[in-house]
Amino acid sequence: MSDKVLYVMYDDDHVLKHSAEKLVSKGVKIAEVFSPFPIHGIDPIIGVKQTRLGIMAFLYGLTGLTLATIGMRFFMITDWPMNIGGKPNFSYLENMLAFVPISFEFTVMCAAHGMAITYLLRNKTLPGMPAQNPDPRTTDDKFVMEIRLSDNHQISESELDGMLQEIGYLELDKKEIK
């Protein structure tokens, strides 16, 4: 099914935010916003949910801590208990203090890398991926809203043009996509 996409460009983050607010209040759904830096407060307006990557980081950290504990218990207590100065390693707990630094480091390592990899995969930003911003200036000083006609069946194209005319913009670009 063919679809028409409107790219509405602004040169200021606050102007874009206010325009988006007005459009949304008139029932227009904004599909995406491209900007050179995070626009604070845009997410609730266009309906972007808060990311859950923080929860993932916690789970990765927990995995790291578990692995470190299991590993060190096996190496130092079960498989080859060392007898240092007549003080053998009887149990994990008695030897735990010496294991604190590595438990901590390994937790941080797993949390940080796990989260970073998840972040790149979820964003689909990986080496060699093509850039998808509609205009190269959106990584410099321009801010673009993407509105899809297929998301806005209740509004005709001319009505949308009228609204945009009234609210104002810098440039408007329309594209047919198949």
Add this chain to the structure above:
Amino acid sequence: MQKEAAIREPLILGHKTYHDVTEDVCRPIEDKAPKMWYILFGIALVIGLYGVGSIMYLLGTGIGVWGLNKTIGWAWDITNFVWWVGIGHAGTLISAVLLLFRQKWRMAINRSAEAMTIFAVFMAGTFPLIHMGRLWVGYWVMPIPNQFGSLWVNFNSPLLWDVFAISTYLSVSLVFWYIGLIPDFATIRDRAKKPLAKKMYSILSFGWSGRAKHWNRFELVSLVLAGLATPLVFSVHSIVSFDFATSVIPGWHTTIFPPYFVAGAVFSGFAMVQTLLLIMRKAMGLEAYIHTKHVEYMNIVIMVTGSIVGTAYITELFISWYSGVEYESYAFINRATGPYWWAYWSMMTCNVISPQLMWIRRLRRSLLFTFFISIVVNIGMWFERYVIIVTSIHRDYVPAAWSMHFPSHIDIAVYIGTIGLFFVFFLLFARFFPVLALNEVKTILKGSGQSYKESPDYHKHH
């Protein structure tokens, strides 16, 4: 938009627009490199290659080529290791700790400070690796199942803790740095005209497009990574200090080592950031972004951490006497009055007196004076490690074993070589990477840019 007090100095000077920020940061990358860059790069490369050659000779011959002897088994190698790791502490402190404390001045300096961190930790890692002698079995420090029987590395040893601490620190700093770089690479990619540059920056930018959802994730990932990296900064140098503090050598067996080493690391790291940035801002025309106020903030950090270091020196000295242990007090009397008195007093002068001069506002806002002090602090912090390591072991319990350490030319060449390599990396970074977190700087332009702060609309409600 966040507003700040009118009396606070703006962080970005002059009348800048979003586009100006992009231009100012990207221009040095897109233009031809100045002649000075080639000259500096050439010098650094020659020195670096001399270091690499010396390392090759060392690996081929054995670590006997160092000036070590039976009494002094650790000297320049570990001194240089700790010195470089210490320098590597400023970058993550600036980007992580200052992010948690919402210090916006970090945005102008965090990128290059973190690059410095990563390169410094590379250099640090070289020393324990070559000290193994057989570099090719370096992976034996990892607990890898093997055919030697039930043979594992010793998890009770602080040296193994160090392996984990340094590798975590290096890899997490690298990831933190790169995640911040991705949007900035995208900016360069979208401006690039030459096909090769476009291709390279396109690969480096991972196809970043600046979608709202991606920025939402970006901000959270930065925050969580900062939260993870903050305890990491403090733990890494604490663990480095455990290498000494958990031993029973008088002069090393000191419970105040962890906080004392962390303060010292931040102290030396900020000094190195000052040395590099004072030159870089001039050479790359970034005076509007990194100006006197940024230098002053960093000098205040140097003053505070320098005072902690000074307090630690004096505490150590007092406790060695107060302990009543003959060997303990001798270790410290020997440092100050023994054959290594010159190293001790260089350390005291450079690290205790020089940061106190920063109480004077005129001095801490003087760029020339700051540059001079930053070099002095770097020298002083090298001597600190040398004093702690060598003077504590050169005269131990049996006077017949007393000895002195004289560095061989390989000792010197490897050390100087790492400085050369460090600058090779840093100059490449300055040439091809955005040295300022340009997209982050744009977020504070309206809140802290001079022309915005001085406009009559700024203090009206928004």
